[in-house]
Amino acid sequence: MTKDHEFAITATGLRKSYGDRTVLDGIDFRVPGGTVFSLLGPNGAGKTTAVNILSTLISADDGQARIAGHDLTAEAQAVRAAIGVTGQFSAVDGLITGEENMLLMADLHHLSRTAGRRVITELLERFDLADAAKKPASTYSGGMKRRLDIAMTLVGDPRIIFLDEPTTGLDPRSRHTMWQIIRELVSGGVTVFLTTQYLDEADQLADRIAVLNGGRLVAEGSAEELKRLVPGGHVRLRFSDPVAYERAATALRETTRDDAALAVQIPSDGTQRELRAILDWLDSAGIEADELSVHTPDLDDVFFALTGNPVPTQSTGSANPAGAADKENAR
Numbered sequence: 001m002t003k004d005h006e007f008a009i010t011a012t013g014l015r016k017s018y019g020d021r022t023v024l025d026g027i028d029f030r031v032p033g034g035t036v037f038s039l040l041g042p043n044g045a046g047k048t049t050a051v052n053i054l055s056t057l058i059s060a061d062d063g064q065a066r067i068a069g070h071d072l073t074a075e076a077q078a079v080r081a082a083i084g085v086t087g088q089f090s091a092v093d094g095l096i097t098g099e100e101n102m103l104l105m106a107d108l109h110h111l112s113r114t115a116g117r118r119v120i121t122e123l124l125e126r127f128d129l130a131d132a133a134k135k136p137a138s139t140y141s142g143g144m145k146r147r148l149d150i151a152m153t154l155v156g157d158p159r160i161i162f163l164d165e166p167t168t169g170l171d172p173r174s175r176h177t178m179w180q181i182i183r184e185l186v187s188g189g190v191t192v193f194l195t196t197q198y199l200d201e202a203d204q205l206a207d208r209i210a211v212l213n214g215g216r217l218v219a220e221g222s223a224e225e226l227k228r229l230v231p232g233g234h235v236r237l238r239f240s241d242p243v244a245y246e247r248a249a250t251a252l253r254e255t256t257r258d259d260a261a262l263a264v265q266i267p268s269d270g271t272q273r274e275l276r277a278i279l280d281w282l283d284s285a286g287i288e289a290d291e292l293s294v295h296t297p298d299l300d301d302v303f304f305a306l307t308g309n310p311v312p313t314q315s316t317g318s319a320n321p322a323g324a325a326d327k328e329n330a331r
Ligand SMILES: Nc1ncnc2c1ncn2[C@@H]1O[C@H](COP(=O)(O)OP(=O)(O)OP(=O)(O)O)[C@@H](O)[C@H]1O
Pocket: 018, 023, 041, 042, 043, 044, 045, 046, 047, 048, 049, 050, 197
């Protein structure tokens, strides 16, 4: 069991309304130190509102939160000193160079000239920005701007970082770079509170995922736990011989037929035991399938089941570059 003081972030009963629109309707969660917690929700679900509350930018109407052991309202200053925030709207000033942006952050954190220089050089190297350091940030690509934004956040060496949709609008390669950055931060002991609309991102990075919909957390758990909430796992057998297809479709129980594709789907959790049972049965019946594939439910299925919302797709590049890869494992 994780003790209360080991949680980097705890929130209880957070509420926020704008006029008669309730954005957060009492949400609770706890984030153990050194882990990634992902708040997942469709557009307008209230993710940014939650980040803004937890980072002291706006106040909640009700509820409590503790960040790094400090009370959010009574010790707002201490909370601010412990956290870093990278929002959807970048803090990067395009008119000055990447290095100058970093120097401003070093000044904000009252680092000495020598310490500031050392930290900045290190961070620019680490985020592959050293070559572009002397160019105006307005000339940077979207991915470079995001990397600079995170580098600026890290100047103060925060132990808890809020990343609000860090990869929205990035191409697949920049997304993967950002994921790598986040993994490295966490392996260095940093706690990451990540909001995203992308299920594969939460799947890739988060230790725990909370799904925000209609102002409430409608589910919380690891990606694996959430996937178990929805049915949808099956084994698909495809045939080229119509006779073999017909025999399989009539003899196997609970199958769904796909006459056009000569394929049957059998509900299955995809375990070795179930696969063996299916293969044994095919062998003993003398039926040979041309292809067998295992479909495990993914977070897309969970998201749809919980929110009734279609899964958001990336506006740039591939919609699901990593998560989809293991959805259909042809064998
Ligand atoms: N200052 C404000 N005044 C009035 N309504 C607001 C304000 N800020 C946010 N809202 C409303 O609260 C809701 C939640 O907004 P929020 O930005 O937190 O959502 P989000 O989950 O971050 O969405 P997105 O993925 O689009 O960024 C939206 O309906 C938004 O219009």
